[in-house]
Every structure is written in structure tokens, then in C-alpha cells.
Amino acid sequence: MLDRGARSLRRTGTARPDRAPEAGKRTGWARHAVPMTSVLMCRPEHFTVSYRINPWMRPEQATDTRLALAQWETLHAVYRDLGFDVRLVDPLPGYPDMVYAANGGTVIDGTALTARFRHTERAAEGPAYGAWFRAAGFAVHEARHVNEGEGDLLLVGDTVYAGTGFRTDPRAHAEAAEVFGREVVSLQLVDPRYYHLDTAFAVLDPAGGPGAVAYLPGAFDDASQEVLRFRFPDAVVVSDDDAAVLGLNCFSDGRTVVHAPQAEKFAADLAERGFGTVGVDTSELRRGGGGIKCATLELRS
Known part of the structure; x- marks a missing residue:
């Protein structure tokens, strides 16, 4: 039987800043055993929106750095209580988007593609x-071509x-395929x-x-949609409404998915x-154009 705190979390589906889910209380949800998840994060100490490089960014609208920090702290606490190994990189002044750690590189089999x-x-x-x-001991490959880390390079199985x-x-x-020795689609x-x-x-x-x-079908061209349907016939197809609150910018350890609470149908x-x-x-x-996954870089040894 789940304890009272876990029952409450399952019912509400939302973590509050003052009450993160308790670690080790996921047995009722477990799909299979998974290894410890290790992630890298960056505190949004300098977060603001001062320029526009994606449609989400509106510099004319005020941002709240304290609120961004509070929300990030809740995410950090949730990961710790899920049993993740959470590591931190120091934020650089003048680089407000550094909080989006997923863009900082891709780490597979102990090798980091910058x-x-x-x-x-x-x-x-x-x-x-x-x-x-x-400094953390990963083998580092300096990228030759523009890539924005796990923002655009996501590992599923061996692919x-x-x-x-x-x-x-x-x-x-092609560079990622060379560095990691994996199929790249x-x-x-x-x-x-x-x-x-x-x-x-x-x-x-x-x-x-x-x-x-x-995935959201409309985000891809026709050929890519065909690839996704063929490779993942049982995928969760997400609505425009849930995608528009960055519901797909979630993070999963294979048992528990941490997601935007506004994506209600996706959560169901x-x-x-x-x-x-x-x-x-x-x-x-x-x-700034990012959410939970953007704030989370997985470190695969």
C-alpha cells in the first residue's frame, strides 16, 4: 500500500514548492527496474528574457527571476526525492539561458559531445x-557543427x-553517429x-x-511523421493544447514522468x-522557451 503522502501525490499530480514527492515511494507505479538517473542542472540566478531568439521570448514583458528560482528549486527537489543523482554547473552572469542545461551537450556512454x-x-x-x-571526468568531443545538445539529440534505446x-x-x-557509434535518425x-x-x-x-x-505530429514534416508512426506505433500522440504549454518538454526515468501540470490530458x-x-x-x-526537459541534461556513464 502506498503511504498517505504518495497517495496524495498520485491524486493531485502536482508538486508544491513546500512538498516534493518522497523518494522510494514509487513501487505502485513501477514499470520495470531502472538504473539510477544522473542529471545536470543550472540554477537560474541570472534568468531573464532580454533578447528574442525563439517565438516564446518577449523581452518587452517583465520576467520574475525569484519565481523562476522557486520553480527550479521545486524541480530540483522532485528529482532528489525521486532518487536522482543531481549535479550542478555554475551559471555565468550575462547568460540567462544557461538554466536550459539540456542544450549544454549530449552525454552517452561517458562521452560528451559539446x-x-x-x-x-x-x-x-x-x-x-x-x-x-x-572536470567531471567525461571524455569530451568538441563539436564541429552547430548542435544544441539534448535539445535536438535524444536517446531512445540504442538510437x-x-x-x-x-x-x-x-x-x-552524422557527427553524433560518429562520436557515439549509434544509429541516428x-x-x-x-x-x-x-x-x-x-x-x-x-x-x-x-x-x-x-x-x-x-510527440506532436504537426511539429514535424510529413516524412518525419511517417518515420515516427513506423518506429513508434504505440506512441502517445499529444494534442496541440498540451504541446502549447510545453507538455512534451518533460523528463522521465522510465517509471515516473515529471511534466508541466497544465498538460492535463497528457498526464492522464x-x-x-x-x-x-x-x-x-x-x-x-x-x-524563455524552455521547461522541465530543457532544465535537465541526462548524464549517461
């Missing part, structure tokens, strides 16, 4: 994350699904609101399988499939 950003406003983030990878169309250069897909993004793959495609079960992902679909769900509001970070 990010190379398309926009000059974020250029210094790549070297900063690269330095962290080296990397790679987005392009707005940020990552398609030549970086290219997916073409066509809706500027979903400029990174991780805003339109979510990995629910990192081990892979037919129902391992969720996940629960029907046996996933635990925890809603964490990152609406202030969404002003």
Missing part, C-alpha cells in the same frame, strides 16, 4: 558546459533521434514554436520500445499507461 550554439547570445554556454564535462530545421545543423547528426521540425526536438518529442521509456515516446494518458506522474510548474522558465 554544444555549438547557433545564436551568438548563447555562444559562451558551450565552452562552459564543456569545461564542466572535463539517437535528432532534430533539425531551426537550430541543429543536419551535419551534426533525423527528424525535420517545421513549426517555429517547437524549435528544438525536446519541445515536440518526449522520451518516456529510455530503454526503448513501441510506446517509448510521445501517461497514468493510463502505468507511468507515475508529477506535475511541476515551470511557467516562468517557459517565457
Whole structure:
């Protein structure tokens, strides 16, 4: 039987800043055993929206750094209580988007492919994350082509699904295949609101399988939609409304999906499939075009 706190979390589906879910209370939701999840995060101490490099960003509208910090702290606490190994990289003054750690690189089998950003406003983030990878003992490959880390390179089973169309250069897909020795499947993004793959495609079960992902069909061109239907016939197909609150920008350890609480239908679909769900509001970070997954870089040893 789940304890009272776990029953409450399952009922509400949302974590409050003063009450994160308790670790080790997920047995009622477990799909299968998973290894410890290790992630890298960056505190949004300098978060603001002072320029516009995606449709979500509106510099003319005020942002609340304290609220962004509070929401980030809740996400951090949820990860710790889920038993994750959470590591931190120091934020750089003047780089408000550094909170979106997923863009800082891609780490698979102990090797880090550094990010190379398309926009000059974020250029210094790549070297900063690269330095962290080296200090942490990862083998580091300096990117030759523009890629924006796990924003566009997502691992499902043994295959990397790679987005392009707005940020990552398609030549970086071949580079990732070379660096990681994995099959890389290219997916073409066509809706500027979903400029990174991780805003339109979510990995629910990192081990892979037919129902391992969720996605928004309209974010992809026809050929990519055909690839997704063929490879993931049992995928969760997400509505426009749930995608528009960055519901697909979620993070899963294979048992529990941490997601935007505003994506209510998506959360219900996940629960029907046996996933635990925890809603964490990152609406202030969404002003910069990112959410839960953007704030989370998985470190795979």
C-alpha cells in the first residue's frame, strides 16, 4: 500500500514548492527496474528574457527571476526525492539561458559531445558546459557543427533521434553517429514554436520500445511523421493544447514522468499507461522557451 503522502501525490499530480514527492515511494507505479538517473542542472540566478531568439521570448514583458528560482528549486527537489543523482554547473552572469542545461551537450556512454550554439547570445554556454564535462571526468568531443545538445539529440534505446530545421545543423547528426557509434535518425521540425526536438518529442521509456515516446505530429514534416508512426506505433500522440504549454518538454526515468501540470490530458494518458506522474510548474522558465526537459541534461556513464 502506498503511504498517505504518495497517495496524495498520485491524486493531485502536482508538486508544491513546500512538498516534493518522497523518494522510494514509487513501487505502485513501477514499470520495470531502472538504473539510477544522473542529471545536470543550472540554477537560474541570472534568468531573464532580454533578447528574442525563439517565438516564446518577449523581452518587452517583465520576467520574475525569484519565481523562476522557486520553480527550479521545486524541480530540483522532485528529482532528489525521486532518487536522482543531481549535479550542478555554475551559471555565468550575462547568460540567462544557461538554466536550459539540456542544450549544454549530449552525454552517452561517458562521452560528451559539446554544444555549438547557433545564436551568438548563447555562444559562451558551450565552452562552459564543456569545461564542466572535463572536470567531471567525461571524455569530451568538441563539436564541429552547430548542435544544441539534448535539445535536438535524444536517446531512445540504442538510437539517437535528432532534430533539425531551426537550430541543429543536419551535419551534426552524422557527427553524433560518429562520436557515439549509434544509429541516428533525423527528424525535420517545421513549426517555429517547437524549435528544438525536446519541445515536440518526449522520451518516456529510455530503454526503448513501441510506446517509448510521445510527440506532436504537426511539429514535424510529413516524412518525419511517417518515420515516427513506423518506429513508434504505440506512441502517445499529444494534442496541440498540451504541446502549447510545453507538455512534451518533460523528463522521465522510465517509471515516473515529471511534466508541466497544465498538460492535463497528457498526464492522464501517461497514468493510463502505468507511468507515475508529477506535475511541476515551470511557467516562468517557459517565457524563455524552455521547461522541465530543457532544465535537465541526462548524464549517461
